Amino acid sequence: MTRPATSPAPGLLLIGALYLAQGLPIGFAFEALPVLLRRAGVPLEVIAWVPLAGLPWVLKPLWAPLVDNLGGGGRLGRRRAWIIPMQLILAAAMAGLAMITDWQAAALPVVVLTLIASIASATQDTATDGLAAERLHGGALTRANALQSGGMMAGFMLGGSGLLWAAGHIGVQAALVILAGLLIAALLPVLAWPEPRATITAGDRHPARLRSYFRRPGAWPVLIAGIGFALPYSGGLALSKLYLTDAGMALDRIGLIGIAGSLAMILIGCPLAVRMIGRRGIGPTLVSALILTLLALGLWLLPVAGLMAPDLDVVLPAAMLLGAGGGAATTAAATLMMRFAARGNQAGTDVTIPQAAQVAGETLSGGVATGIAAGAGYAGAFVAVLAAGIAGLAVTRAMLARPALRRLDD
Numbered sequence: 001m002t003r004p005a006t007s008p009a010p011g012l013l014l015i016g017a018l019y020l021a022q023g024l025p026i027g028f029a030f031e032a033l034p035v036l037l038r039r040a041g042v043p044l045e046v047i048a049w050v051p052l053a054g055l056p057w058v059l060k061p062l063w064a065p066l067v068d069n070l071g072g073g074g075r076l077g078r079r080r081a082w083i084i085p086m087q088l089i090l091a092a093a094m095a096g097l098a099m100i101t102d103w104q105a106a107a108l109p110v111v112v113l114t115l116i117a118s119i120a121s122a123t124q125d126t127a128t129d130g131l132a133a134e135r136l137h138g139g140a141l142t143r144a145n146a147l148q149s150g151g152m153m154a155g156f157m158l159g160g161s162g163l164l165w166a167a168g169h170i171g172v173q174a175a176l177v178i179l180a181g182l183l184i185a186a187l188l189p190v191l192a193w194p195e196p197r198a199t200i201t202a203g204d205r206h207p208a209r210l211r212s213y214f215r216r217p218g219a220w221p222v223l224i225a226g227i228g229f230a231l232p233y234s235g236g237l238a239l240s241k242l243y244l245t246d247a248g249m250a251l252d253r254i255g256l257i258g259i260a261g262s263l264a265m266i267l268i269g270c271p272l273a274v275r276m277i278g279r280r281g282i283g284p285t286l287v288s289a290l291i292l293t294l295l296a297l298g299l300w301l302l303p304v305a306g307l308m309a310p311d312l313d314v315v316l317p318a319a320m321l322l323g324a325g326g327g328a329a330t331t332a333a334a335t336l337m338m339r340f341a342a343r344g345n346q347a348g349t350d351v352t353i354p355q356a357a358q359v360a361g362e363t364l365s366g367g368v369a370t371g372i373a374a375g376a377g378y379a380g381a382f383v384a385v386l387a388a389g390i391a392g393l394a395v396t397r398a399m400l401a402r403p404a405l406r407r408l409d410d
Contacts, residue, residue, distance in 0.1 A: 012140075014189035016147040018083065018128045021186040023155020024179055025090060025117040029053040031160025033114060036172060040103035053114045056122040057359045061210060064352040067126045068208035077195025079131040084190060086124035091183040093117035098176035129355070130348030131195075133341040142277050145334035146270040149327055153262050158182070161255060208346030213353050218404025222340050225405070226354040227361035228396040229286060229333050232293045232389030233326035237261075238366035239385065240300060240319060243378045247303075247310045257316055261323035268320075269327020276328070277335055282408060283400040286332035290393045293325030297386045305379045333358070339408045 034050055067082050076084060093113045100106045132144045159179060166175040213219050244254050269289070276285040299318040303310040334355075341350035365388070373381035399405060 012143060012147060014193055015128070015132055015144045016151045017186040017189050018087075018124065019148045019151030020155040020158075021087060021090065021183050022121050022125050022128070023152035023157075024159035024183060025094070025114070025121050026054070026057075026152070027156035027159030027161075028094075028163060028179065029114050029118060031156070032163045032167075033110070035164060036103060036167070037107060037110070040107075042104050042107045050111060050114070053111070053118045054359070054363065056115070056119045057125075058356050058363070060122040060126055061349070061353045061356045063123065064126045064349040065208040065210060065346065067123060068130060068346045068348040079127045079134075080190060080193075080195045082127035083124055083131070084187065086120040086127070087183060087187050087190070089120040090117050090124070091180045093120070094176055094180035094183060098173045098180065101173070103172075125355075126348045126352045129338065129341070129351040133338045133347040133351055142274050142331075142335050145338060146274045146331045148334050149330040150266040150270040153265050153327070157259065157262050161259065208349045210349065210353070212344075212346060213350050216340075216344060216350070218340060218402060218408075221399035221402045221405050222337060223354045223357050225286070225396045225399040226333055226337060226358040228392035228399070229290060229329045230358050230361040231365045231392040232290065232297055232385060233322065233329060234362035235365040235369040235385035235388065236293070236297050236300060236322050236382070237326070239369050239373060239378060239381055240315075240322070242370065242373065243300075243304055244310065244315065246378075249310065253312060257312075257319045260316055261319035264320035264323035265327030265330075269324040269329075270331045272324070273328040273331035273335075277332060282332055282336050282339070283397075283406065286329060286336065286400065287393065287397055289325050289328035289332055290389070290396060291325075293322060293329060294386065294389050294393065296322035296325055297382060297389060301379070301382050301386070304382050336405070336408060340405075343408075 029050065030053070033053075037050070070081075093116050096113050097110060100110060103110060129148075132148075163175050163179060166178065241254060241258065244257065273285055273289065276288065296318055299321060300315070302308045303314050303318075308314050337351050337354045338347075340354075341347045344350045365385070369381050369385050372384050376384075
């Protein structure tokens with residue numbers, strides 16, 4: 001098993017900068033890129049391929065063992081040997097996009113560069129998760145998980161809505177140059193922290209493998225809990241913006257509501273989870289966060305079902321409650337995954353597998369909810385998401401009751 005040599009633990013600034021950097025290309029791909037392509041006259045048939053940029057986040061367990069097994073020696077250190085090159089690839093991809101002037105003619109290169117950025121981002125995430133799981137413990141690990149949720153959401157906002165806002169003032173190319181500069185700036189804490197070489201023990205005779213994850217006690221409960229908690233938040237988030245659009249709400253108000261929900265996640269949900277985990281443990285925190293998310297869905301049902309008008313004073317609290325619940329649930333689930341991974345000998349792989357399942361669950365939930373809305377209307381879709389969330393809560397509670405997961409609070 002590989003154990004880090006005695007050294008200063010990576011600071012939370014370093015961890016937060018890396019997670020923020022991961023969120024930048026995701027926000028660009030899923031919020032900014034479709035708008036930029038469409039404004040350039042790119043057909044919807046081409047834009048329909050843009051969601052493939054998220055595929056590396058689902059498939060990253062396939063190369064996660066490689067990240068765990070390679071990069072152990074050298075001057076950079078085991079994790080920095082992956083983090084630094086991936087971050088540079090991310091910045092190069094954004095700089096490459098900034099050089100494109102005709103987005104309609106170069107639609108395919110744009111999508112390819114975005115896909116490359118997504119692969120680099122997903123790989124950097126595996127190395128960063130491994131770094132945090134191996135070198136942070138107790139309260140420091142919980143705070144790092146809050147930074148994971150909040151940092152990625154902040155990056156998502158900057159790379160998506162933030163880039164579009166900047167592009168409207170200084171142009172798309174200049175905005176992308178700034179994005180590339182932010183990615184380089186996020187490397188500075190990594191370069192300043194000297195990662196020591198790992199201490200090699202007998203466990204290193206067994207390299208990281210996917211099947212090794214599933215042989216560990218508690219592996220399946222962690223995986224299932226990771227899917228179950230994601231259902232209500234992702235489904236509600238996907239439906240809410242579509243509902244407001246079809247309800248005729250102005251785009252600036254929809255943007256304001258989305259930002260408010262994101263800020264509630266970053267400033268309320270994530271810190272609340274850190275405090276609750278320290279006092280009550282992971283399981284009670286995750287269950288409480290899921291209940292909060294279900295309450296938010298019920299609040300959304302009031303205007304959706306026609307019981308109240310979709311005014312700002314109704315939907316804004318609903319969006320903020322959903323964001324706070326989602327942030328708390330994400331932080332608690334991330335802490336569960338990282339503590340589980342930290343007790344094995346392939347931390348990067350063991351945290352990547354349940355995270356990939358979580359992303360797959362989020363993608364499926366949002367897509368299915370949208371499909372239900374197309375056939376049964378928004379009220380039927382919100383009811384379906386609420387029912388799925390209740391089922392997810394029951395399954396998650398059952399998984400958290402398993403002895404292997406209860407021991408993660410020790």
